[in-house]
Amino acid sequence: MQSIQFQKVIDLSHIISSTIPLWPNDPPVEFDVIALQEKDGYYLRRFSIGEHSATHMNAPNSFYPNAIGIDAYKPESLIRPAVVIDIRAKARDNPDYVIDLQDIEKWEQANGRIPPNSLVLFYTGWQALWNDPKRFINEDAKGPHFPGVGAATTKFLLEERKIAGVGIDTHGVDPGQDTVYATNRQILAENGIVLECLTNLDQLPAKGSTLAIGILRLKEGSGSPVSVMAFLP
Template structure:
């Protein structure tokens, strides 16, 4: 039996489960909101072209209006000034889009403190228990934030001091970018950076360091609690937008059961 036939049989039998990590795209999907004077992306919207009517009697279809960074999406290196000479989303290597995944779970800490930050020591402790981070793989950061995904206000969690969402310290972001073997980093929150990261040194350190190092980001993931700490295979499918800084994506994980 070929390798691909064996995988297909494993999926059909349930020996391998395909877990969807994607937030559905709809008008209510939470999106990042930047303060003035910065520009903002638009909310996702369907615009009907025809639906079995005089505009098209036998077919239904829509135009879609959305930004590159809406819902579950990929951040390409070119998205940030530190990666401006890097690849756009259409140039994502296949070895990045299909790669092993590790999951670090700090949902209990984030439930107690929405400003919780992942530190290098947390990743080192995870490695002490589970082994090294996957070479050329993804680190997926579980915070439990997906539970807020149907309520935009709770998901963005902003007050007069700004947004309060868990993330990564500046030092950990630098370490993941420069010293880890990862190809990318994924989160459940609206962006890879913590809500307070605008005040970090440098600001938005995940974007600054990871994209500047040619690594990739994934945001608004769901169902990370259904993945093991190690052993899942991630499949990331962004639109190949030429010149694009990112793209909404369908993200799947293959998990042995």
């Protein structure tokens, strides 16, 4: 038997509305009223959202043809221990900051070795910009600007720490200026977990929390908006 011991639950997902930040050229979030209580006796809406909008999880087939979709993840793979690495100080001065091995080493010096099968969450401070879509995406003629995980860092975490995946409070685990999506590609090649647009990371301890990820089982989906709950010891 496995059990989760917790004293508090933190929701790491943003509320979905039609005004949330969107990746450039992604479809808008739309809500259409289908039934009204006054007319039909009940209230019902239809909604439309991109598979990679809001707090979401990416699937391997978003980068690799013939790879699995979001519906193929096993339920037990979506319950994971998590660590949180705070890089706000560096991201504050450099929106293009690339998270490197020194950030991992500094965290491990203070907290011990990252346990295998963990989700490594990076707290950049970008969650505070969510209600300002322009600043959250931070796009100019060169594209989006926000911090993300460097390719070498991801390779180290996968090969040397055997992590289950990564998450971040920006719109991408890759830096905004990375057009190769090296971190996404490395993790999804292993059918790992990639979480983007997380929030409330400031309420999590550096280690000890457990995440439960609720996906929409979209058939062959390239990703899914998710509900991510953190159970704190």
